Structures are given as structure tokens and as C-alpha cells.
Amino acid sequence: xxxxxxxxxxxxxxAMLAGVLAGCGxxxxxxxxxxxxxxxxTAATAxxxxxxxxxxxxxxxxxxxxxYVWNEEYASRMAKHLPGYDAADVENPLKGGKIGDVEVVFxxxxxxxxxxxxxxxxxxxxxxxxxxxxxxxxxxxxxxxxLKYIDSDFALALSDLGISAAxxxxxxxxxxxIVTDSNGNLKGASWQAASAGLIYNREIAKEVLGTDDPAEVxxxxxxxxxxxxxxxxxxxxGYKMCSVNDTYRVYSNNVSGKWVQDGxxxxxxNMDRWIDDSKAxxxxxxxxxxxxxxxxxAKGKDGGVFCYFGPAWFFNFCLDADREGSVANKGGWGFVExxxxxxxxxxxxxxxxxxxxxxxxxxxxxxxxxxxxxxKEIAIDESECVNSKSVLxxxxxxxxxxxxxxxxxxxxxxLAKGAEGIDLSNISAYDQACNESLQNAMKGYFTGSYKDKDxxxxxFYKAVVxxxxxxxx
Amino acid sequence: MNNKKSKVVQYNRWGYxxxxxxxxxxxxxxxxxxxxxxxxxxxxNYRSGLTQIGPNFIGLENYKTIFTNGDLPAYTKNTLIMxxxxxVPQIIISLLLGAWFTDPSLRLKGQRFFKTVIYLxxxxxxxxxSMLFFTLFAKTGPINSILVSLGVLSEPYxxxxxxxxxxxxxAFMNMIMWFGNTTILLMAGxxxxxTSLFEAAEVDxxxxxxxxxxxxxxxxxxxxxxxxxxxLIGGLQMFxxxxxxxxxxxxxxxxxxxxxxxxNKHLFSKNMGLGGAxxxxxxxxxxILSLIVFKFSGNTDPDGKK
Numbered sequence: 001x002x003x004x005x006x007x008x009x010x011x012x013x014x015a016m017l018a019g020v021l022a023g024c025g026x027x028x029x030x031x032x033x034x035x036x037x038x039x040x041x042t043a044a045t046a047x048x049x050x051x052x053x054x055x056x057x058x059x060x061x062x063x064x065x066x067x068y069v070w071n072e073e074y075a076s077r078m079a080k081h082l083p084g085y086d087a088a089d090v091e092n093p094l095k096g097g098k099i100g101d102v103e104v105v106f107x108x109x110x111x112x113x114x115x116x117x118x119x120x121x122x123x124x125x126x127x128x129x130x131x132x133x134x135x136x137x138x139x140x141x142x143x144x145x146x147l148k149y150i151d152s153d154f155a156l157a158l159s160d161l162g163i164s165a166a167x168x169x170x171x172x173x174x175x176x177x178i179v180t181d182s183n184g185n186l187k188g189a190s191w192q193a194a195s196a197g198l199i200y201n202r203e204i205a206k207e208v209l210g211t212d213d214p215a216e217v218x219x220x221x222x223x224x225x226x227x228x229x230x231x232x233x234x235x236x237x238g239y240k241m242c243s244v245n246d247t248y249r250v251y252s253n254n255v256s257g258k259w260v261q262d263g264x265x266x267x268x269x270n271m272d273r274w275i276d277d278s279k280a281x282x283x284x285x286x287x288x289x290x291x292x293x294x295x296x297x298a299k300g301k302d303g304g305v306f307c308y309f310g311p312a313w314f315f316n317f318c319l320d321a322d323r324e325g326s327v328a329n330k331g332g333w334g335f336v337e338x339x340x341x342x343x344x345x346x347x348x349x350x351x352x353x354x355x356x357x358x359x360x361x362x363x364x365x366x367x368x369x370x371x372x373x374x375x376k377e378i379a380i381d382e383s384e385c386v387n388s389k390s391v392l393x394x395x396x397x398x399x400x401x402x403x404x405x406x407x408x409x410x411x412x413x414x415l416a417k418g419a420e421g422i423d424l425s426n427i428s429a430y431d432q433a434c435n436e437s438l439q440n441a442m443k444g445y446f447t448g449s450y451k452d453k454d455x456x457x458x459x460f461y462k463a464v465v466x467x468x469x470x471x472x473x
Numbered sequence: 474m475n476n477k478k479s480k481v482v483q484y485n486r487w488g489y490x491x492x493x494x495x496x497x498x499x500x501x502x503x504x505x506x507x508x509x510x511x512x513x514x515x516x517x518n519y520r521s522g523l524t525q526i527g528p529n530f531i532g533l534e535n536y537k538t539i540f541t542n543g544d545l546p547a548y549t550k551n552t553l554i555m556x557x558x559x560x561v562p563q564i565i566i567s568l569l570l571g572a573w574f575t576d577p578s579l580r581l582k583g584q585r586f587f588k589t590v591i592y593l594x595x596x597x598x599x600x601x602x603s604m605l606f607f608t609l610f611a612k613t614g615p616i617n618s619i620l621v622s623l624g625v626l627s628e629p630y631x632x633x634x635x636x637x638x639x640x641x642x643x644a645f646m647n648m649i650m651w652f653g654n655t656t657i658l659l660m661a662g663x664x665x666x667x668t669s670l671f672e673a674a675e676v677d678x679x680x681x682x683x684x685x686x687x688x689x690x691x692x693x694x695x696x697x698x699x700x701x702x703x704x705l706i707g708g709l710q711m712f713x714x715x716x717x718x719x720x721x722x723x724x725x726x727x728x729x730x731x732x733x734x735x736x737n738k739h740l741f742s743k744n745m746g747l748g749g750a751x752x753x754x755x756x757x758x759x760x761i762l763s764l765i766v767f768k769f770s771g772n773t774d775p776d777g778k779k
Contacts, residue, residue, distance in 0.1 A: 112720070112721075113721055113741060114741060114742075115741075118741065118743075121520065121523060124523060148523060149523070152523045154523070289634070290612070291720070294611070295608060295611045295613060295614070296611050296612040296613045299613045440722055440724070443634075443724065444724060444725050444726040444727075447631065447634040447725060448634075449634065449635075449636065449724070449725030449726035449728070450726050455726075456726075459726065459727065462544075466738045466739065466741075466742060466744075467741070467742050468521050468742065469519050469521070469526075469742065469744055469747075470519075470521050470526060
């Protein structure tokens with residue numbers, strides 16, 4: 001009997017120990033004994049999904065192509081327009097797919113709060129030690145923080161992949177400047193030229209300005225003074241002009257200096273003007289203070305808002321043309337250049353150093369950003385302003401470039417003109433942190449949460465320093 | 474005699490073996506992180522972009538920073554305000570419900586059903602709950618459109634741009650989520666009170682409110698203190714509700730930024746030093762509060778004295 005007991009407890013103890021040793025992960029039993037928690041607490045972590053089907057490399061190139069993205073835009077372009085790519089589900093492109101026998105895996109992290117950059121940073125730090133099939137092969141960057149990666153050795157020079165300057169000569173110069181490092185190496189390419197303008201609601205334009213003709217509307221918003229006048233008229237009729245955050249990029253693209261100079265955060269005179277103009281417009285209720293991409297902001301797509309500021313990708317990606325009842329669905333938008341020329345976003349494809357699929361990466365970059373047939377298809381299907389001078393010139397003079405959601409208007413001539421004129425001398429690696437923080441802090445000023453501009457500016461500095469502790473102000 | 478003694482020793486040994494899983498898990502997941510947090514708090518250690526800065530030993534510099542830059546008192550205040558706003562109604566409602574549920578003379582029907590229902594909000598993920606509220610109370614959300622169409626408001630009210638509406642919403646959500654839990658704890662306490670006391674009081678002609686104030690409440694004190702302190706500890710760690718509701722900004726003007734949200738901001742820039750110092754500060758406060766709970770719960774004598 002005693003022996004039986006002894007045996008039983010020994011068995012139990014072994015089982016328990018085995019449980020501990022076998023997998024700390026599965027042992028959820030006694031890890032945490034926090035007191036009954038009446039306030040609620042969790043830790044937020046956003047780890048990119050682990051890549052599942054890693055197989056051993058056969059042949060000279062890897063079997064898994066890892067692509068880091070922040071939304072599904074690129075994945076969807078690839079699924080629809082990249083020849084030879086077999087997407088698992090075109091409606092849900094982030095699921096990946098296959099190119100030949102190579103599995104394409106997308107790793108998505110949203111870009112809010114620098115989260116996408118954080119995920120890239122940790123991928124970069126692990127890149128050297130990662131198994132071949134876990135290494136990042138392609139990552140996407142936005143202009144706001146492109147320099148951070150372009151100036152590092154994470155991004156591979158296109159010439160190392162075998163892409164020559166002649167291959168990309170049809171692209172707009174500004175799209176290449178953004179991804180050129182300090183030594184003059186081109187390290188990325190984009191299929192988009194994100195020159196942007198003002199997208200106005202034709203119905204409201206008719207009511208307020210008496211016309212919806214783009215040439216006439218452009219006159220009414222030709223500079224900031226005229227814009228403010230028009231905003232007052234729009235507000236009189238009970239509409240909103242747009243959100244203060246819509247105009248933000250137009251001002252911020254036309255600054256005279258970089259955000260950070262000698263380790264100090266500098267607020268440019270044009271940003272100051274944005275703060276003052278927006279405060280006045282927000283106080284007179286001509287502009288809203290809604291956050292971009294929020295529900296309140298998006299309601300204007302169904303009417304009530306005079307304009308959105310956006311580039312060509314905005315047409316297709318943001319105006320909900322597929323949804324019954326939206327203004328875009330009825331072809332109710334128009335496009336003009338707006339008060340100042342600017343660009344917004346755009347996505348660049350970069351090859352990651354250490355990729356185990358260099359020739360595939362080269363093919364993808366070349367096809368997606370230089371193949372005229374593919375680019376033209378993207379332009380027509382997605383109403384995108386593609387990064388090819390000749391394709392844009394082609395479209396500007398043809399009915400293919402007429403866009404239904406713009407009421408049949410052909411915006412390509414304006415878009416091409418804008419793309420030629422974009423000046424990128426003042427971008428820096430701190431742009432995203434600064435832009436995001438300034439908009440957020442100033443929202444508090446516009447809505448009256450901060451009692452004056454100075455208090456809001458202090459909050460802005462504080463927020464930037466939290467993200468970049470080495471800066472001062 | 475000798476035989477018996479060795480038996481005891483042997484069983485002790487089994488006891489230790491059975492303790493191993495807990496100790497191992499505790500060491501790996503609690504003790505080591507705790508010690509490294511304290512260790513990290515003495516270093517300048519963050520990442521700016523792809524550049525790692527530090528770790529450089531800087532002594533108490535991080536503590537000096539968090540105590541002198543004025544953020545800590547502000548965020549502690551925010552956290553406590555939101556906790557109090559949520560806790561006061563929560564404890565009142567819970568006491569009331571607890572008293573009703575445990576009062577045998579009321580003979581409430583469907584008790585089980587209601588007990589389940591009031592606990593249900595706790596099962597929803599806090600983040601889902603705040604997303605829901607964020608949408609409900611958006612400027613163009615359903616609450617505003619109802620209020621405007623009823624004529625209560627002339628134009629939509631910007632709930633998210635107003636200090637007290639945001640704090641109020643956070644407190645309200647926490648209250649909804651946790652009052653069921655509190656009710657059940659208080660009920661357990663109330664059911665533990667000797668019913669003969671109630672009967673005696675009734676025989677002596679005490680009214681219901683007299684019974685509540687003179688018998689239930691005093692005897693419930695240890696449980697009440699336990700509930701309060703644990704809620705305070707939970708409240709200090711308040712994070713998910715305001716984080717999601719304000720999209721991590723703690724707006725308007727950072728008046729709904731809690732301590733843990735602030736900590737999260739530092740951890741986002743991988744600022745281990747400042748984050749560590751802040752965590753140590755929180756650890757000390759929580760530790761003190763837990764000691765208080767420990768002291769009081771040790772005092773609950775079965776005879777009900779104190």
C-alpha cells in the first residue's frame with residue numbers, strides 16, 4: 001500500500017516536472033497571481049505573426065518571401081497586377097500566395113504610433129541571425145521615415161540587385177530622391193507618384209461657388225487667402241471645408257527647413273501659419289478637427305464636406321466608390337491642384353539586406369515599378385497616379401484616364417505636373433514622429449483643451465522627445 | 474518512533490517537489506523580470522531609429538527625470554481621478570445589489586440570472602468595449618445623433634474633445650465592467666455574516682436601513698477594504714480602456730493619460746531606463762497598497778471582532 005502511494009506520488013511529481021520542462025509556454029496555471037483587478041490592465045504588444053510554413057532551402061534561393069507591410073494596399077496591387085503571382089485570396093491579399101514554388105508571406109503591422117517602424121526595427125536587429133526563410137526580403141517604407149532605413153544598411157542598393165539607372169529612368173525624380181542615401185545609392189522604388197491636390201465635392205461647389213468646373217474651382221482655392229475666403233462661404237451654407245488635419249500636409253510640404261536641426265526641434269514658419277490659420281478656421285467652425293481616417297472624418301465621403309486633400313491613391317483607396325450612397329459612387333468629386341503643391345505618402349519597395357531571394361526581389365521591383373503595361377493597368381484599374389512619365393502622358397491624352405468617381409474628369413495632366421514640381425529637400429528621419437505629434441498636440445489647442453498655443457507647443461515637444469529622447473527643444 | 478520521523482521527512486521532500494513548478498515559473502516570469510527592471514532603471518538605454526543608445530550607467534538620473542519633469546504627478550492625478558469616478562458609483566451600486574440579493578426577506582426571483590448578467594460585462598475584452606464606446610460617442614456616432622434628433626442637443630457634442638466627458642466615459646466603462654465582480658465579492662462577505670444577528674435585530678425592532686448601517690456594513694468592513702485596495706491597485710494599472718478610447722494619446726491635452734499609458738509611451742521608443750524607473754515607482758506604490766490589504770485580511774477573525 002505504501003509503495004503504491006509512493007509510486008503514485010512519484011508518477012505525479014514526474015508528470016508535473018515534465019510539464020514544466022516540456023513547455024513553459026503551455027503552462028498557464030500558476031504564472032500570474034495579480035490581485036482581483038478592478039480597474040483593468042493588460043499589456044499591449046503587437047508582434048508580427050510568425051511565419052508558418054518554413055521549409056528547408058532547396059536550390060539557390062529561399063522558398064519563402066517575407067514582405068513587411070503596414071496595410072493591404074501593396075499586397076492587393078501584387079495580387080491583382082503582378083504576372084506570375086498566384087494569390088491565395090485576391091479579396092484578402094494579406095494571406096499571401098505563391099510565385100512559382102516560393103511562398104509569399106506578408107507581415108502586417110499598422111503604422112500608427114510608429115508601430116510599423118518598431119516592427120521593422122526589431123526585424124532589422126534580428127536579420128543577421130534569422131533563418132534564411134525568416135529573413136525579411138522586401139519591406140515597404142513611406143516618405144515620412146524612409147531616410148531612417150535608406151541611410152542604414154538594412155536597405156539594399158538597387159544596383160546590387162542588378163537594377164540599373166536606365167531601368168528606372170522613366171520614374172519621377174522625386175520618387176527616387178526620397179530613397180537615395182547620403183552616398184547617392186538608389187535603394188528603393190515606387191509604382192506611385194503621390195503628387196496630390198484638392199478633391200472637391202461638385203455639388204457643394206455648385207451651390208457655394210456657382211460652378212463645378214475645375215478651372216473655376218482652382219481659382220477659388222488658388223492660395224491660402226483665397227482658400228480661407230472660400231472656407232467662410234462654405235461654412236455659411238452649413239457645410240464644412242475639411243478637417244484641419246487635411247490641410248496639414250499641404251503646409252508641411254512647403255517648409256523652409258528640416259524638423260530637426262542640430263539636435264533641436266524647430267517649428268517652421270509655415271507650420272506656424274498652419275497652426276494660426278487652422279485655429280481661426282476651427283473657431284469659426286469652417287473646418288473640423290477630426291482625426292484623419294476616423295469615423296467622423298470619413299462621414300464626409302457621403303457629403304457635407306467641401307473637400308479632401310489627397311493624391312491619386314486617395315481616389316480609389318479612400319473615397320469608398322464601391323459603396324452605394326457615397327459621393328464617389330455618384331461620380332461627385334472633382335480634382336484641382338489646390339493652394340500649394342505637395343505630395344502625400346506613396347509607398348516605396350525596398351529590398352532588405354540579407355534577403356535569400358535576390359533575383360525574385362529584383363523581378364518584383366522591376367515589374368511593379370517599371371513595367372509600363374503593369375503600370376498602365378494599375379493606373380486604369382485603381383485610378384492611381386503611377387510612377388512613369390510616359391504612362392501618365394499617355395493617360396492624360398486618352399479617355400482611359402477619365403475617372404468615374406471624379407465625374408469623368410481626367411486628372412492626369414495635373415497629377416503629372418504636380419509630380420514634376422515636388423521638392424523634397426526638407427524631409428528628415430524625424431518627420432513621422434514630428435508630424436504626428438504636432439497634429440495631435442494642436443488638436444488640443446484647436447478644441448480648447450490647451451489654453452494657448454504655447455502650452456500646446458510644449459506638449460508637442462514633450463511627445464516628440466518621448467519618441468526620440470536624444471532631441472532637445 | 475524512528476520510523477515515523479523519517480516518514481515525515483520523506484513527505485516534506487515530496488512537498489518540495491510539488492512546489493518546483495510554481496517556483497520555476499515564478500523565477501522565470503516574475504522574479505527575473507522584476508530584478509532586471511530595477512537594474513535597467515539605472516541605465517540610459519533607448520533606441521532612436523536604428524541607433525541603439527546606451528546602456529550607460531547613470532545612477533539615479535532616470536528617477537530624477539521622472540520626478541522632476543512634472544509628468545508623474547499629472548498622470549497619477551489623472552489615474553486616481555478616473556479611478557475614484559468609477560469606484561464610488563461602483564461600490565454604491567454593488568452594496569445595494571449585494572444587500573438586495575442577500576436579503577432573505579425580499580425573496581428575489583431569478584437571482585442566478587441577474588448575478589450572471591451583471592457579471593457579463595467583465596467577460597468582454599476591455600479593448601472591444603472601448604472600441605464600442607469610441608464609436609458610440611463619436612461626433613457622428615449614434616449617441617450624438619439620438620441626442621440631436623431628440624432635441625436635447627442643438628449640435629453634436631464632441632465627447633472626445635472634452636476633459637470630463639472622456640474621463641467620465643473611462644470611469645463609466647470601468648464601473649460597468651467591474652461592478653458585477655464587486656457585487657459578488659460583497660455578497661460573499663454578506664452571506665458570511667451570522668444570520669442570527671439579523672434575526673436578533675429584527676426581533677428588537679430594527680428597520681432595514683438600521684440593519685444595513687449598524688450590522689451589515691461594520692461586519693463587512695474587512696471585505697470592503699479588500700475590495701477597495703484591490704480596486705485601487707487595478708485602478709493604478711488602468712491602461713486598456715483609456716488607451717483604446719483615446720487612441721493612445723490620452724487626449725484631450727493628455728488629461729486622460731494614465732501612468733501605465735505613460736509607461737507604454739516610453740517602452741514604445743524602447744526607452745528601458747525611464748520605463749524601468751517608472752515601473753519601480755509603480756511597484757513601490759502597489760507594494761505598499763498590497764501590504765495594507767495583507768494587514769487587514771489577516772485581521773478577519775472568525776468571531777467577527779473587527
